[in-house]
Amino acid sequence: MKRVYVNEQWCLGCHLCEYYCAFANSGMKYMATALKGKPIYPRIHIEGDEKITFAVSCRHCTDPICVKSCIAGAISKIDGVVRMDQNKCVGCLTCVLVCPYGALSPNEKGVMQKCELCLMNSFGAPACVKGCPNRAIVYEERGDA
Amino acid sequence: MKRYVIIGNGVAAVGCIEGIRKIDADGTITVISEEKYAAYCRPLISYYLENKTDLKRMGYRSEDFYQNMKCDVLYGRKAIRIDHNGKKIILDDGSALAYDAVCVATGSAPFVPPFEGLETVEKKFSFMTLDDMFALEASVDQNTNVLIAGAGLIGLKCAEGLRDRVAGITVFDIADRVLSSILDTECAAVMQKHLEENGIRFMLGDTVSRFEKTRAYMKSGKTVDFDVLVLAVGVRANTALVKDIGGEVNRGIIVNNRMETSIPGIYAAGDCTEGEDISCAEKRVLAIMPNAYIQGHTAGVNMAGGSEVFDKAIPMNSIGFFGLHAMTAGSYYREDQGGECHEEKTDGRLKRFYTRDGYLTGFILIGDTERAGIYTSLIREKTPLETVDFNLLKKIATSAAFMPEVRRKKFGGAV
Numbered sequence: 078m079k080r081v082y083v084n085e086q087w088c089l090g091c092h093l094c095e096y097y098c099a100f101a102n103s104g105m106k107y108m109a110t111a112l113k114g115k116p117i118y119p120r121i122h123i124e125g126d127e128k129i130t131f132a133v134s135c136r137h138c139t140d141p142i143c144v145k146s147c148i149a150g151a152i153s154k155i156d157g158v159v160r161m162d163q164n165k166c167v168g169c170l171t172c173v174l175v176c177p178y179g180a181l182s183p184n185e186k187g188v189m190q191k192c193e194l195c196l197m198n199s200f201g202a203p204a205c206v207k208g209c210p211n212r213a214i215v216y217e218e219r220g221d222a
Numbered sequence: 223m224k225r226y227v228i229i230g231n232g233v234a235a236v237g238c239i240e241g242i243r244k245i246d247a248d249g250t251i252t253v254i255s256e257e258k259y260a261a262y263c264r265p266l267i268s269y270y271l272e273n274k275t276d277l278k279r280m281g282y283r284s285e286d287f288y289q290n291m292k293c294d295v296l297y298g299r300k301a302i303r304i305d306h307n308g309k310k311i312i313l314d315d316g317s318a319l320a321y322d323a324v325c326v327a328t329g330s331a332p333f334v335p336p337f338e339g340l341e342t343v344e345k346k347f348s349f350m351t352l353d354d355m356f357a358l359e360a361s362v363d364q365n366t367n368v369l370i371a372g373a374g375l376i377g378l379k380c381a382e383g384l385r386d387r388v389a390g391i392t393v394f395d396i397a398d399r400v401l402s403s404i405l406d407t408e409c410a411a412v413m414q415k416h417l418e419e420n421g422i423r424f425m426l427g428d429t430v431s432r433f434e435k436t437r438a439y440m441k442s443g444k445t446v447d448f449d450v451l452v453l454a455v456g457v458r459a460n461t462a463l464v465k466d467i468g469g470e471v472n473r474g475i476i477v478n479n480r481m482e483t484s485i486p487g488i489y490a491a492g493d494c495t496e497g498e499d500i501s502c503a504e505k506r507v508l509a510i511m512p513n514a515y516i517q518g519h520t521a522g523v524n525m526a527g528g529s530e531v532f533d534k535a536i537p538m539n540s541i542g543f544f545g546l547h548a549m550t551a552g553s554y555y556r557e558d559q560g561g562e563c564h565e566e567k568t569d570g571r572l573k574r575f576y577t578r579d580g581y582l583t584g585f586i587l588i589g590d591t592e593r594a595g596i597y598t599s600l601i602r603e604k605t606p607l608e609t610v611d612f613n614l615l616k617k618i619a620t621s622a623a624f625m626p627e628v629r630r631k632k633f634g635g636a637v
């Protein structure tokens with residue numbers, strides 16, 4: 078299955094992926110109206126220090142512990158994609174407590190959100206990949222389980 | 223065709239069903255469900271009181287779940303005995319169900335201490351099931367004063383759920399702090415202050431010596447008048463079915479990491495069990511939802527002839543009250559037990575890490591819970607702290623603290 082991967086040697090730490098992500102999931106037509114002057118709540122984020130930076134988003138694990146741990150039955154894995162049912166989520170943060178990658182975070186209303194590979198929004202393919210100026214983020218198949 | 227029976231219909235049962243079906247598409251599965259509901263999200267009963275969810279959304283799985291999984295559910299039925307020699311389950315209506323493998327997923331029941339005069343209290347409730355919650359909901363209004371016995375997770379979640387529906391809430395506990403099983407003294411004080419600011423009153427280190435209808439006479443000499451009493455002092459694992467036939471039982475039904483009990487053909491999962499807590503290498507009842515699901519799944523796979531072990535169980539809780547979140551995991555060793563506590567404090571946020579022999583054994587986070595799963599994985603995976611930048615981790619949960627090759631493995635391929 079195709080997943081999003083980041084090559085940390087090429088990641089500039091420019092945070093553009095975060096903006097593309099927030100835009101892609103905003104449901105809006107123009108990036109400026111979607112993001113200008115607002116705090117953003119992206120589903121991918123940059124971590125790192127002066128030496129190294131890298132983008133983190135959901136790994137869509139083979140055996141996702143978030144799915145098994147959600148107390149609201151809101152997380153499921155459908156066709157390889159780990160998905161969040163925001164209508165069921167109560168914002169208890171148990172998924173944050175168990176995800177070893179730090180890939181889940183709440184939106185502005187405290188409801189959890191996560192990378193769903195832009196398969197559910199109008200982009201249809203990961204916007205972070207498209208927006209990465211250094212092509213550090215890729216969407217590809219890498220030896221699957 | 224194999225015949226599977228599951229006793230109980232909570233999250234552990236759902237895990238078990240999904241585990242069985244991963245291996246065996248054809249065997250028959252019968253679920254015995256004392257409660258008359260499809261598996262629901264038990265922890266959400268307090269969110270229901272807050273109008274943050276509703277019955278439909280509280281379903282743990284979709285409405286066609288049992289149908290898709292080809293399961294028979296006997297609602298409103300109770301298993302009263304396991305005949306392990308005859309390999310059948312005796313139900314409360316006298317009927318018997320033959321099995322090849324059975325999973326006991328009976329959960330726990332509220333423990334009610336023998337308070338003097340409790341029988342004189344007319345309106346008293348537990349807070350464990352949907353029906354408990356509905357009964358409680360129906361007996362409170364804006365004029366009701368509620369007394370809650372127990373400042374643990376269930377009692378306090380109940381307080382949060384009721385706050386906007388009632389006139390006042392007082393919580394008492396014999397322990398001298400709130401959430402005493404998961405928070406240390408300092409962290410409990412932070413949470414208690416926050417709860418008090420949100421209108422919950424406490425009487426800690428105190429208990430009732432006698433009830434008289436709507437009045438509680440406390441050990442301390444104080445008295446409390448109330449309209450409704452909620453009993454949330456603790457829970458006890460439902461172990462009788464296995465205990466009665468000589469299976470190994472302590473506080474919970476003893477299981478190994480395949481979820482086998484001491485009796486062949488009988489598995490157990492969820493709140494009714496006692497399995498290994500790897501953060502302290504001891505057997506413990508870990509009455510938490512993730513554990514229930516994973517144990518159930520493990521049992522199911524093994525019942526169906528597959529092979530799965532669950533050897534990473536630790537206590538862990540993510541719990542918020544009125545907007546302040548706390549997360550806890552693992553075991554906290556004191557100094558005289560060889561433990562060390564590392565603290566990071568910034569305005570209103572508190573992180574405490576407990577280490578021993580070069581490993582993280584537990585933590586408590588209040589306020590700053592971002593990416594906490596990175597910490598949890600250090601306990602679960604028993605990562606030697608010398609292989610990570612622990613000083614960085616204490617300040618911020620980040621994968622930057624791992625060595626590059628470890629990080630590349632975590633993020634560079636399918637996991």
Ligand SMILES: Cc1cc2nc3c(=O)[nH]c(=O)nc-3n(C[C@H](O)[C@H](O)[C@H](O)COP(=O)(O)OP(=O)(O)OC[C@H]3O[C@@H](n4cnc5c(N)ncnc54)[C@H](O)[C@@H]3O)c2cc1C
Nearest residue numbers: 230232233234256264265300301328329492493509510511
């Ligand atoms: C208010 C509240 C808040 C909670 N919050 C959290 C939280 O935030 N995070 C967390 O991880 N956990 C939380 N929990 C704990 C969590 O709900 C449990 O760990 C989990 O539900 C256990 O699932 P289980 O399937 O083992 O047992 P249960 O959900 O208890 O299901 C067992 C079922 O078996 C039935 N049964 C028992 N005996 C028989 C019999 N002989 N025959 C037929 N049926 C039988 C019972 O009626 C019950 O329906 C909370 C619990 C409560 C009550």
